[in-house]
Amino acid sequence: xxxxxxxxxxxxxxxxxxxxxxxxTKNNPRFTEFFLKNAEDSIESAKVLFEITTNPKKQKQFGxxxxxxxxxxxxxxxxxxxxxxxxxxxxxxxxxxxDLSIHLVTFDVLVHYFYLTKKLQKEFIEDLLEAENDxxxxxxxxxxxxxxxxYYFERRKRGIFTYEMGEILLQTKAKTSLERAQKFRKEILSxxxxx
Numbered sequence: 001x002x003x004x005x006x007x008x009x010x011x012x013x014x015x016x017x018x019x020x021x022x023x024x025t026k027n028n029p030r031f032t033e034f035f036l037k038n039a040e041d042s043i044e045s046a047k048v049l050f051e052i053t054t055n056p057k058k059q060k061q062f063g064x065x066x067x068x069x070x071x072x073x074x075x076x077x078x079x080x081x082x083x084x085x086x087x088x089x090x091x092x093x094x095x096x097x098x099d100l101s102i103h104l105v106t107f108d109v110l111v112h113y114f115y116l117t118k119k120l121q122k123e124f125i126e127d128l129l130e131a132e133n134d135x136x137x138x139x140x141x142x143x144x145x146x147x148x149x150x151y152y153f154e155r156r157k158r159g160i161f162t163y164e165m166g167e168i169l170l171q172t173k174a175k176t177s178l179e180r181a182q183k184f185r186k187e188i189l190s191x192x193x194x195x
Contacts, residue, residue, distance in 0.1 A: 023105070023109055024097075025093060042083060045072075046181065131184075
């Protein structure tokens with residue numbers, strides 16, 4: 001759950017983004033389909049990677065014995081959520097133009113315009129937050145450092161898993177990420193189609 005302190009920090013950053021014209025509202029939505037397509041490609045990639053990783057027959061069929069793409073299932077699932085968020089913002093006429101971390105700004109804008117206004121159910125914001133945390137844990141220290149630069153909630157550093165994470169746990173995390181991204185996608189699409 002997002003803490004009150006975090007929400008206040010986001011509100012402060014939103015005012016700064018507006019003052020610096022990093023976010024602009026009431027624009028003509030032109031790129032909604034572009035972001036929806038990227039989200040679809042990302043979720044399909046996650047599904048394929050999960051299927052090949054967990055199905056020995058598929059591995060053999062494609063010549064990838066002992067293939068493990070679970071780490072990338074988590075990443076592709078997260079990116080599906082990220083692109084769905086961008087599609088939602090674009091559809092609402094909210095543009096983001098920044099040299100800052102696009103991931104941080106996108107998350108802040110989503111929280112400000114959809115979470116705080118109750119347009120988006122809290123559970124989906126929390127799913128996005130959890131996906132970010134899972135991605136950092138599974139990528140290891142080096143990749144987590146990159147994500148920390150890009151994503152605000154990585155500052156919470158719950159600890160970083162090493163590459164020796166058990167296969168069952170990694171598979172469970174990947175499956176959860178994929179399911180979460182599919183659920184998130186469905187909810188965002190329903191909101192986009194309402195407006």
